[in-house]
Amino acid sequence: MDPELEFELGVPLPGSVLPQDRWTRTALEGPRRPFDWDRVFGRSGPRVVELGCGTGRYLVGSSVARPGHDHLGIDVVERLVREASGRGDRRGLANLRLVTGDAVTWLFEWLTEDSVDEIHVYHPQPYYNPAEKGLRILTPEFLDRMWKVLRRDGLFVLQTDHPPYWRYLLQAASKYFEPEVDSGPWPDAPEGRTRREIISRRKGMPIRRMAARRRPTPLPMEIPRIDFDTRRPR
Numbered sequence: 001m002d003p004e005l006e007f008e009l010g011v012p013l014p015g016s017v018l019p020q021d022r023w024t025r026t027a028l029e030g031p032r033r034p035f036d037w038d039r040v041f042g043r044s045g046p047r048v049v050e051l052g053c054g055t056g057r058y059l060v061g062s063s064v065a066r067p068g069h070d071h072l073g074i075d076v077v078e079r080l081v082r083e084a085s086g087r088g089d090r091r092g093l094a095n096l097r098l099v100t101g102d103a104v105t106w107l108f109e110w111l112t113e114d115s116v117d118e119i120h121v122y123h124p125q126p127y128y129n130p131a132e133k134g135l136r137i138l139t140p141e142f143l144d145r146m147w148k149v150l151r152r153d154g155l156f157v158l159q160t161d162h163p164p165y166w167r168y169l170l171q172a173a174s175k176y177f178e179p180e181v182d183s184g185p186w187p188d189a190p191e192g193r194t195r196r197e198i199i200s201r202r203k204g205m206p207i208r209r210m211a212a213r214r215r216p217t218p219l220p221m222e223i224p225r226i227d228f229d230t231r232r233p234r
């Protein structure tokens with residue numbers, strides 16, 4: 001029998017649906033502060049975190065493609081996390097956990113220093129309404145904390161389709177990371193690594209991304225507060 005595929009926006013999701021007796025439980029429950037990777041996954045592999053993981057498309061794909069890596073996805077919207085964990089469960093993934101929560105709380109309180117190998121952030125919300133700008137997660141303090149939580153040689157992957165936000169983030173992240181910048185499709189997911197990327201590509205929006213290695217020491221520079229043109233790009 002052909003493996004059962006699932007689709008999102010008409011694009012196949014990575015991996016295939018297994019018979020129900022092989023499903024797993026990827027929703028994270030129970031006490032978790034500080035987050036104990038080895039206990040949760042029952043082993044000690046390289047650790048990948050996605051903040052604002054939405055429907056989990058990237059993390060599901062990475063968990064399928066990299067079974068030796070352990071993955072943790074965090075999003076504040078419970079409905080999205082349920083959708084993401086359903087996808088992980090049906091693929092029988094044991095190297096993925098998904099949790100409803102605030103990325104800022106997780107980064108500052110639940111993820112310990114020097115404990116993570118990769119942090120991914122795809123399409124953080126720019127928040128167009130100036131009254132909501134305090135909700136933007138990628139503040140100078142957040143970047144500083146990411147630098148601490150990442151291990152030596154850790155990787156920060158960031159992508160956005162909002163040009164003013166991109167210009168700010170590139171400048172700000174350079175204090176802590178050495179950005180390699182790209183704008184083409186991902187070789188592993190040409191139609192988009194995430195739901196938002198698929199939509200943005202179809203609309204022809206300018207997608208920018210960086211894969212940035214952690215610097216051994218932050219550069220001696222001040223990062224300006226987030227203050228970019230918040231208008232929605234046309």
Ligand SMILES: C[S@@+](CC[C@H](N)C(=O)[O-])C[C@H]1O[C@@H](n2cnc3c(N)ncnc32)[C@H](O)[C@@H]1O
Nearest residue numbers: 052053054075076077102103122123194195196
């Ligand atoms: C524009 S969507 C992008 C979702 C996904 N990364 C993608 O590319 O399809 C931004 C996501 O960030 C989540 N988010 C916003 N603020 C957050 C926070 N403080 N903590 C966790 N997730 C947050 C939203 O719920 C939403 O799923």
